[in-house]
Amino acid sequence: MHRRNFIQQSGSLLAGTVLAGNAIANDSFLPVAKKRVAMVGTGVRGLGMWGKPVLEEFGEVVEFVGLCDINPGRVQTGKKFLGVNCNTYTDFDKMMQETKPDALIVTTVDGTHHQFIIKGLQYGAEIITEKPLTIDEQKCQSILDAEEKAGKKIKVTFNYRYSPHRQKLYELLRSGTIGELTSVDFHWYLDIHHGADYFRRWHRLRKNSGSLLVHKATHHFDLLNWWVGSEPEEVFAFGKLDVYGKNSSFRSDKCRGCSYKDSCKFFWDITNDQQLVQLYVDNEKYDGYLRDGCVFREDIDIFDQMAVQIKYASKVQVSYSLTAFSPYEGYRIAFNGTKGRLEAWIKENQPWQESAYDEIQLTHSFGQREIIQVANNEGGHGGGDARLRKQIFKPDGQDPYRQAAGSRDGAMACLIGIAARNSIDSGKPVMIGDLTTLKPKAERPYGL
Ligand SMILES: NC(=O)c1ccc[n+]([C@@H]2O[C@H](COP(=O)([O-])OP(=O)(O)OC[C@H]3O[C@@H](n4cnc5c(N)ncnc54)[C@H](O)[C@@H]3O)[C@@H](O)[C@H]2O)c1
Known part of the structure; x- marks a missing residue:
């Protein structure tokens, strides 16, 4: 049977299921279930390294079933950027409970990796995490303990x-x-x-x-x-x-609107990059995060x-x-x-x-x-x-x-x-x- 005929004839069987209609294993006409992947942290790394390229390179074996970010605007922007139709979440537990992914990609800020790795393991997902694994020894121990308990492996993407x-x-x-x-x-x-x-x-x-x-x-x-x-x-x-940091005699909170913009060697205009504007500037109202913060902030x-x-x-x-x-x-x-x-x-x-x-x-x-x-x-x-x-x-x-x-x-x-x-x-x-x-x-x- 020709592949296209198979898909046409099996259309009703495939509709609404998680089977990959266009993925045929070893020409044996058996549809292969796609790996169901969720992502937490829809920033530049999540979308640019693990979102778009994974869909382009492995779309026949991988599908996104959920995207989560603490910033509701950024997760929506991320969904549009990827062109996927999965649900978006700001509540990680809700995403894991509703979508039950096979694998979880962790691309949040480093200091939060442990939360999602540990919970992800508890929800039974395979973990694919960005480096660094975590930021202190206590969090590291908690991750190692959780992995051993869950009997699932963590992959660190070096x-x-x-x-x-x-x-x-x-x-x-x-x-x-x-x-x-x-x-x-x-x-x-x-x-x-x-x-x-x-x-x-x-x-x-x-x-x-x-x-x-x-x-x-x-x-x-x-x-x-x-x-x-x-x-x-x-x-x-x-x-x-x-x-x-404190090493400058002048500072601001961010480059946009800074009164030192003409004299500061580190002035950087984020508005020249529309993707960064859409991802960060347009979503500042939700979390106050400044992507173009001043390099001389005293904190x-x-x-x-x-x-x-x-x-x-x-x-x-x-x-x-x-x-x-x-x-x-x-x-x-x-x-x-x-x-x-x-x-x-x-x-x-x-x-x-x-x-x-x-x-x-x-x-x-x-x-x-x-x-x-x-x-x-x-x-x-x-x-x-x-x-x-x-x-x-x-x-x-x-x-x-x-x-x-x-x-x-x-x-x-x-x-x-x-x-x-x-x-x-x-x-x-x-x-x-x-x-x-x-x-x-x-x-x-x-x-x-
Ligand atoms: N391997 C590499 O070469 C490489 C390169 C860049 C970044 N990274 C790693 O990727 C990760 C993300 O970095 P980035 O550059 O994309 O940063 P980013 O700021 O663009 O993205 C981080 C995202 O995590 C979200 N987030 C923060 N706390 C959260 C929480 N508690 N719950 C849900 N979402 C939360 C933020 O809102 C943001 O959208 C980091 O761990 C970083 O170390 C790796």
Whole structure:
């Protein structure tokens, strides 16, 4: 029977059911039930990474059954943007009870992830959560306990692992080309546009983001855990606020209407971006959230300059730093091994230096230097975002770079940032094993 005839003849059977009329399994004419997905947090990440692209790439196997956001206007805007016809909610429990989704995508502000992960597990959903897993050790423990009790797995979406350049570094490290890894130098620079944006938004408060040591550096700490292949044991850190917050002699509440707009180097006009206006400005009346908040607000309680030392259970040592007001954006990384050194200087968001490939320099001790070029011409973090979505929604059982990440990976990454923040506050080193019931292992256990 031709596929179109099958659908026509089975029309009444399919009408009003959750079966995917256009998804036919293995040409056997069996309709496949779509994965019923709900999302909480319909901001830019939810819609732009997990909404629209998932519908476009996996619409034959995935359907949205509910969208929830604390802001009633934003959830409506999100529904329109996605072009879906599911119900929208501001009450999370109501959404879960009415829609009973197979999977829940958590894309709210970091400080609330734990609430939805824990409740989502209790409602029996598979959890797909954005990084960071959470922002403090107590919330982390509650998540780990809830996962164990529910017997369902949490997936943490570490998209940074999926870029071709970082995969290549993983591969070179595993191949033993620099001998035994002994230490890593890792320095990340956020520029005066991207870095400043965190000080405009909800991230500026620890209670929302856990500071950039958790919100942003969780990506970098996860990469380190994955590359090093071990788990962190001890952390010591310094942090300070040198440019944003109280450091200016003038300030406002937001850029729109600011009387310093002509002299402030950080002035940013959100009204130039209609999508941001529709998502945030038009919905300010519901929650008062300012997407273009002043980077000099005095309540800013996170750091813009951070230095962290990490010792792994495998004895590898790491020197890491994060600067949030650099004139340009990118990172430098070097892996020191007993037989050589592997290093890269990756420049991001620098149009004058655009190149179709990233370079890795491999220097053999007492030997030659090689330059390895890795193509970077795919969009969305070097094609990494699309590969991650495929691994989540259409896995083929292959994971050669061991990129799939579960709660243990999510915890180990955010715990380094939490330990660093606690160390800055106390002036003392922090043992990762003292934060939760997870005890660091010399060899990183695999993913999910
Ligand atoms: N992996 C990455 O590269 C990457 C990039 C950007 C953001 N993120 C993550 O995605 C998440 C969302 O970030 P964003 O940039 O989209 O922020 P955003 O501010 O655009 O969106 C967050 C949304 O959550 C909603 N929200 C806040 N508290 C809520 C609550 N209690 N209940 C329901 N909804 C609530 C807000 O109203 C908002 O719509 C964060 O966890 C962030 O760390 C990841």
